[in-house]
Amino acid sequence: xxxxxxxxxxxxxxxxxxxxxxxxxxxxxxxxxxxxxxxxxxxxxxxxxxxxxxxxxxxxxxxxxxxxxxxxx
Amino acid sequence: xxxxxxxxxxxxxxxxxxxxxxxxxxxxxxxxxxxxxxxxxxxxxxxxxxxxxxxxxxxxxxxxxxxxxxxxxxxxxxxxxxxxxxxxxxxxxxxxxxxxxxxxxxxxxxxxxxxxxxxxxxxxxxxxxxxxxxxxxxxxxxxxxxxxxxxxxxxxxxxxxxxxxxxxxxxxxxxxxxxxxxxxxxxxxxxxxxxxxxxxxxxxxxxxxxxxxxxxxxxxxxxxxxxxxxxxxxxxxxxxxxxxxxxxxxxxxxxxxxxxxxxxxxxxxxxxxxxxxxxxxxxxxxxxxxxxxxxxxxxxxxxxxxxxxxxxxxxxxxxxxxxxxxxxxxxxxxxx
Numbered sequence: 001x002x003x004x005x006x007x008x009x010x011x012x013x014x015x016x017x018x019x020x021x022x023x024x025x026x027x028x029x030x031x032x033x034x035x036x037x038x039x040x041x042x043x044x045x046x047x048x049x050x051x052x053x054x055x056x057x058x059x060x061x062x063x064x065x066x067x068x069x070x071x072x073x
Numbered sequence: 074x075x076x077x078x079x080x081x082x083x084x085x086x087x088x089x090x091x092x093x094x095x096x097x098x099x100x101x102x103x104x105x106x107x108x109x110x111x112x113x114x115x116x117x118x119x120x121x122x123x124x125x126x127x128x129x130x131x132x133x134x135x136x137x138x139x140x141x142x143x144x145x146x147x148x149x150x151x152x153x154x155x156x157x158x159x160x161x162x163x164x165x166x167x168x169x170x171x172x173x174x175x176x177x178x179x180x181x182x183x184x185x186x187x188x189x190x191x192x193x194x195x196x197x198x199x200x201x202x203x204x205x206x207x208x209x210x211x212x213x214x215x216x217x218x219x220x221x222x223x224x225x226x227x228x229x230x231x232x233x234x235x236x237x238x239x240x241x242x243x244x245x246x247x248x249x250x251x252x253x254x255x256x257x258x259x260x261x262x263x264x265x266x267x268x269x270x271x272x273x274x275x276x277x278x279x280x281x282x283x284x285x286x287x288x289x290x291x292x293x294x295x296x297x298x299x300x301x302x303x304x305x306x307x308x309x310x311x312x313x314x315x316x317x318x319x320x321x322x323x324x325x326x327x328x329x330x331x332x333x334x335x336x337x338x339x340x341x342x343x344x345x346x347x348x349x350x351x352x353x354x355x356x357x358x359x360x361x362x363x364x365x366x367x368x369x370x371x372x373x374x375x376x377x378x379x380x381x382x383x384x385x386x387x388x389x390x391x392x393x394x395x396x397x398x399x400x401x402x403x404x405x406x407x408x409x
Contacts, residue, residue, distance in 0.1 A: 038340050
């Protein structure tokens with residue numbers, strides 16, 4: 001699941017000058033990737049389209065690789 | 074007979090405003106605009122560059138490209154998202170400046186960032202009805218100053234103009250055009266004039282009224298954008314409109330040479346490309362140096378492409394736009 005999450009993060013935030021593969025499951029994505037409201041929506045669209053999963057609107061539930069991977073399980 | 078774009082023109086005012094100059098005053102850290110919305114700089118019109126002055130420069134280029142005199146224009150439509158005057162519309166100043174005959178039908182209108190496509194729809198109706206033969210559709214957008222009233226819009230918009238000369242002709246031309254809207258969301262993207270009193274603002278959209286509080290800019294202009302909602306709908310509606318255009322014309326993605334999308338910000342453009350599997354190398358963009366110039370964006374890209382030779386005779390162009398309202402649409406143009 002981590003690989004699937006990383007692939008999606010790479011697709012959406014691959015231009016952010018952050019080495020996504022080196023991040024731990026607990027690292028705060030919103031801080032490291034400097035998310036704004038558009039980023040959260042963009043990530044939600046990616047997960048809906050690629051994985052058929054609707055992300056929760058609450059940022060706290062989607063702000064790490066571990067939390068995103070859990071949503072795919 | 075097909076609707077054809079006989080010539081296109083574009084114009085930018087001279088003053089360059091770097092994002093670095095605006096970021097501190099709007100509470101953004103250095104480099105935010107480049108990183109988050111892909112805009113490094115935009116243009117700002119000077120005191121002697123009102124919308125119809127910019128429109129005149131773009132229109133004269135379009136008329137030159139078409140080999141048509143202003144005296145031959147019998148329909149002039151002018152789009153301005155944030156016009157400087159309540160009345161008269163810039164359309165009549167532009168008609169006078171260009172030398173468009175008094176017998177022509179002249180009108181200004183507002184269709185937000187999808188305004189160019191809406192204008193083409195109106196032009197098509199006039200020409201097909203035989204009411205006019207040669208149309209000039211001009212989108213001079215002076216967005217920079219009103220956008221400064223609101224921190225969300227301040228770093229996005231710039232000034233610029235684009236125009237197109239249209240007529241009916243045999244052979245290749247406009248193959249598809251549809252503009253529609255999701256008007257239930259009209260209150261989610263608003264830039265309101267100072268004419269509205271605070272109590273009246275609430276009447277614009279009672280459900281969203283509380284979000285307007287404390288957002289009044291120095292000119293009494295008030296902005297409210299539901300950023301995430303606009304983002305999602307801009308991507309989805311432009312993408313769906315583009316796919317519908319392809320489906321209804323029977324064209325495949327590989328048969329479109331150029332994609333011209335409204336550029337509200339670079340993040341929307343990137344998301345659109347990613348979510349709809351569009352070929353990035355065929356999607357035109359100048360947002361880094363031009364910013365969002367509202368309805369002028371799509372015709373500006375078209376004119377730029379034609380002038381540079383990137384868009385050539387015999388090629389197919391897909392245009393799509395989304396704007397306040399929420400109004401959106403797509404068109405497919407086969408360049409004669």
